[in-house]
Amino acid sequence: MSRLLCLLLLSLLLAGCATPVTREPPRELDFAYAPEATLRASAQVLMANGYVVRHADADLGRLEAVFSRWPGYRVLVEVSGEGEQSRVSLAATRGGRPLPPQTLDRLLVEMQDQLGMWR
Numbered sequence: 818m819s820r821l822l823c824l825l826l827l828s829l830l831l832a833g834c835a836t837p838v839t840r841e842p843p844r845e846l847d848f849a850y851a852p853e854a855t856l857r858a859s860a861q862v863l864m865a866n867g868y869v870v871r872h873a874d875a876d877l878g879r880l881e882a883v884f885s886r887w888p889g890y891r892v893l894v895e896v897s898g899e900g901e902q903s904r905v906s907l908a909a910t911r912g913g914r915p916l917p918p919q920t921l922d923r924l925l926v927e928m929q930d931q932l933g934m935w936r
Contacts, residue, residue, distance in 0.1 A: 841915040843895075843908040846925050850932050852878055852903040856896045858931040859905060862924055863892060890916070892924075 848855050853875060860870055860880055868882035868890075878897055884890035888911050895906040907924060909916040 841908070841918055843893075843906040844918040844921040844925060845904055845906045846929075848898075848903050848905060848929070848932060849901060850903055851901055852896045852898045854932060855898075855903040855905050855928070856880060856894070858928050859894045859896065862927045862931050863894075866924070866927070868892060888912070892921070 850858075856873075856875055856878060860873060860882075863880075863882040864870060867885050869885050870880060870882045872881040873879070878895055880894040880896075882892045882894070884892075890909055890911050892907060892909045897904050897906075905925070905928065907921040908918075909921055
């Protein structure tokens with residue numbers, strides 16, 4: 818009986834660990850700039866803020882960067898669009914858990930400023 822109780826208690830404990838993480842919606846913003854310029858501005862803003870770009874693919878419009886100091890933030894940037902219009906989407910995690918989208922607003926404002934300097 819004691820064994821059954823321990824097994825039941827252990828399974829309940831492990832089931833609590835297996836709950837799925839809720840996914841926050843990404844923060845999106847439209848720009849009146851070409852997707853390539855928007856992706857380049859995203860990389861420059863992230864690097865200026867202490868992020869290290871781990872992966873970037875201009876053809877896919879994707880960029881992944883991690884914060885170089887503690888706590889280890891990870892930012893995923895996706896850029897889509899055609900011609901002189903683009904949409905940038907930012908999502909961030911820390912330790913595998915999603916960060917609230919409003920934490921990315923400062924980066925989006927800096928991207929707008931960076932793109933404005935190129936005009």
